[in-house]
Amino acid sequence: MGLREQVNTALKQAMKEKDTARLATLRLINAAIKDQDIARRGADGDTDLTDADIMAILGKMTKQRQESVRAYEEGGRLDLAEREQREIEIIAEYLPRPLDESEVDAAIDKAIKDTGATSIRDMGKIMGRLKEKYTGQMDFGMVGPKVKERLA
Template identity: 75%
Template sequence: MDLRQRVNTALKQAMKDKATARLATLRLINAAIKDQDIARRGSDGEDGVTDTDILAILGKMTKQRQESVRAYEEAGRLDLADRERHEIAVIEEFLPRQLTDKETEAAIDAAIAEVEAKSIRDMGKIMARLKAKYTGQMDFGAVGPKIKDKLS
């Protein structure tokens, strides 16, 4: 079952269960996917978003909510921070398991070997390889500095 179907199935189940908070988050996910579908329709005759695109959307949504949690906690709004954490939990149900630090290091080393990277100029190739294989499984913001350390 692809991600879009999993989200729709969870959405229907949340409606049946009358789980309003979960339902609201699932509707946000669905809306984000449909927005990308609409944006893609006009260009290159593509049919819409793929599972990889959906993983990227979910990763972005998770990151936004984590930033909101930090902001709400700093402002003393713990009720809003808890709501954001609940949304993160719902979104993460659809994301693959995150790689551990050791697994991330191994993936970086493998990507460097595959593209035969010699300098920092090859960083784009390495990132492209990692994104193709590990979208949704690692934080690419944290991976960049690790790659730079290995190449310098």
């Protein structure tokens, strides 16, 4: 079962259980997926989103909510920060387990070896390979400097 079907099944279950917080988050996920469908339809005619595309959407949604949590905490709005944190937890159910530090390092080393990268000019190839295989499993903002360090 693909991610889209998992989200739709969970949405129906949340409706049955009258879990309003979960239902609202799942509807947001569905809306984001449909927005991407519509954007794709206008762009190139290929409207089929893959699970990797949906994971990228979910990763983006998670990142937005993490930024919101920080902003709400800085502003003293802990109630809103907690709500955003609950949304992050619900979204995370559909993302693969994040890699730990050693797994990230091993993935970087493997990508460097697989692409035959030797200099900083090959960074794009490495990042492309990592995004292809590990979308939703690592923070690419943290990975970029590590790749640069290894290629320097």
